[in-house]
Amino acid sequence: MTDITIIGAGICGSLIAHRLSKTDLRVLVLEKESDVAEGATGANSAMVHSGHDPKPGTLKCRYNLRGNELYPDLCKELQTAYVPIGAFVAAGSPEEETVLDKLIAQCEERRVPYEVLSGEQARELEPNLADRISKVLSLPSTGIVTPFEVTIAAMEEAMLNGVELKLNYEVKKIERRDDHFLINDEIETKLIVNCAGAHCDDITEMLRESPYHVETRKGEYFVLDHLNGSFVKHVIYPVPSAKGKGVLAVPTVHGNVMLGPNSDFAANRDDDATGDGLDFVRSEISSTMKNIPFNRMIHTFAGLRPHIDLNDFYIREDEQIPDFIHVAGIESPGLTGAPAIAEDVCDNIILPKFEYHRKEDYIRRKAFINMEKMSEEQINELIRKDPSFGRIVCRCEKISEGQIRDVIRRKCGARTIKGVKMRCRPGMGRCQGGFCEPEVLKILAEELHEDVRDIELDRKGSAVLISNAKEEL
Ligand SMILES: Cc1cc2nc3c(=O)[nH]c(=O)nc-3n(C[C@H](O)[C@H](O)[C@H](O)COP(=O)(O)OP(=O)(O)OC[C@H]3O[C@@H](n4cnc5c(N)ncnc54)[C@H](O)[C@@H]3O)c2cc1C
Numbered sequence: 001m002t003d004i005t006i007i008g009a010g011i012c013g014s015l016i017a018h019r020l021s022k023t024d025l026r027v028l029v030l031e032k033e034s035d036v037a038e039g040a041t042g043a044n045s046a047m048v049h050s051g052h053d054p055k056p057g058t059l060k061c062r063y064n065l066r067g068n069e070l071y072p073d074l075c076k077e078l079q080t081a082y083v084p085i086g087a088f089v090a091a092g093s094p095e096e097e098t099v100l101d102k103l104i105a106q107c108e109e110r111r112v113p114y115e116v117l118s119g120e121q122a123r124e125l126e127p128n129l130a131d132r133i134s135k136v137l138s139l140p141s142t143g144i145v146t147p148f149e150v151t152i153a154a155m156e157e158a159m160l161n162g163v164e165l166k167l168n169y170e171v172k173k174i175e176r177r178d179d180h181f182l183i184n185d186e187i188e189t190k191l192i193v194n195c196a197g198a199h200c201d202d203i204t205e206m207l208r209e210s211p212y213h214v215e216t217r218k219g220e221y222f223v224l225d226h227l228n229g230s231f232v233k234h235v236i237y238p239v240p241s242a243k244g245k246g247v248l249a250v251p252t253v254h255g256n257v258m259l260g261p262n263s264d265f266a267a268n269r270d271d272d273a274t275g276d277g278l279d280f281v282r283s284e285i286s287s288t289m290k291n292i293p294f295n296r297m298i299h300t301f302a303g304l305r306p307h308i309d310l311n312d313f314y315i316r317e318d319e320q321i322p323d324f325i326h327v328a329g330i331e332s333p334g335l336t337g338a339p340a341i342a343e344d345v346c347d348n349i350i351l352p353k354f355e356y357h358r359k360e361d362y363i364r365r366k367a368f369i370n371m372e373k374m375s376e377e378q379i380n381e382l383i384r385k386d387p388s389f390g391r392i393v394c395r396c397e398k399i400s401e402g403q404i405r406d407v408i409r410r411k412c413g414a415r416t417i418k419g420v421k422m423r424c425r426p427g428m429g430r431c432q433g434g435f436c437e438p439e440v441l442k443i444l445a446e447e448l449h450e451d452v453r454d455i456e457l458d459r460k461g462s463a464v465l466i467s468n469a470k471e472e473l
Pocket of ligand 1: 333
């Protein structure tokens with residue numbers, strides 16, 4: 001019997017699995033999609049918020065502040081990128097300045113580092129800030145990460161240390177037995193952690209009437225090509241409104257810029273199509289920015305915030321069903337809060353229920369091979385050892401065959417074209433995979449010992465090789 005089963009392999013489920021993998025407990029993660037980070041974690045603003053704006057006294061506020069503290073070390077541990085880029089909250093009217101003043105008071109109370117700048121001072125640092133901006137709250141402790149990289153790395157390291165991941169495994173039925181649960185009539189487990197994002201209430205309903213109801217709020221984005229700081233260097237927020245943090249300009253770890261998101265209730269929980277929301281993003285962004293290079297747009301996407309009617313995160317052991325743990329309603333700032341959520345849920349709720357030992361021979365993962373960051377000498381050495389690193393498959397992002405093979409061969413390795421793209425970036429560039437996708441598919445088929453003609457699409461349309469798609473990793 002498994003000790004702990006985690007339902008959902010987003011950032012929360014993966015970081016909880018990662019923390020538990022440091023013990024000798026038996027941990028299983030069940031994910032309905034063909035990869036990790038396929039829910040909200042795969043499509044968001046990628047920001048580690050400073051903690052300046054969540055409502056006082058909420059779990060969102062508590063976990064945001066602690067998560068911001070934990071991220072730099074977590075990313076060092078997982079060998080993933082963390083960039084302390086800093087943010088500006090930009091006000092351009094007396095009403096907006098009043099909201100900004102409230103945020104400044106919150107920073108003071110919460111000890112969030114900040115500085116107040118005039119419009120002119122801010123424009124010296126960010127020349128494309130709109131002329132109307134008169135006052136700016138600068139937040140140096142804001143960071144950016146690549147959310148799917150953190151999630152994949154956490155799951156890879158968890159699996160290196162014995163955690164089992166089942167992909168393409170949808171939880172459809174849970175029964176409570178005397179001292180354990182039975183999932184889908186086949187998996188026995190002592191404890192369940194419900195990290196199912198937009199479907200948390202469906203999971204709870206399998207055992208009892210859910211104390212919360214999930215609706216998803218869609219956020220749509222434009223992605224601009226590599227501008228490497230020439231358009232914007234910090235994250236730029238407008239002042240927040242009842243609908244959230246507003247439309248942002250966010251530089252990414254890889255030098256692109258994201259413009260978005262809007263915040264509208266989605267037609268259904270899984271509706272992540274882009275549409276009219278992009279018109280809203282286009283008009284709203286001009287309230288904080290000017291000279292916006294829309295001609296450098298290479299991609300659009302949408303993410304879904306799992307919003308619950310209680311308006312806060314819902315994180316606790318169920319009041320009626322012992323050993324059933326809710327990690328629900330994890331909308332923004334859930335990416336930021338996730339390391340703190342994992343810390344609290346593991347150390348204060350799960351681990352006190354078990355007898356366990358900490359692993360002494362814990363295995364660390366190695367970072368993905370990033371040739372962009374290597375010197376010429378290091379690259380030549382790599383190619384000498386393995387010539388496949390000398391063959392460029394993705395010309396836009398300059399990704400070699402060797403890098404693609406590496407991300408497939410690892411624990412929690414890529415099994416789909418999108419999975420390869422998320423791990424090492426072929427298809428993320430200007431051509432959006434037009435040139436390299438067939439080549440990536442060929443390499444995937446070779447690595448997985450499949451016939452390239454033998455493919456089918458997964459639920460989200462990312463090509464999967466049939467037999468391996470169903471296989472446990
Ligand atoms: C537009 C947008 C912008 C955001 N920006 C930020 C930001 O900049 N900073 C920040 O801190 N937060 C941000 N967030 C919030 C953040 O992305 C989420 O809070 C976080 O990713 C939630 O992670 P999770 O693991 O709880 O859920 P998810 O990532 O949604 O994972 C849930 C997983 O459960 C799986 N699942 C569901 N049902 C089942 C089932 N029956 N069986 C098996 N598996 C199942 C799903 O497939 C999914 O993989 C943003 C969110 C959105 C949508």
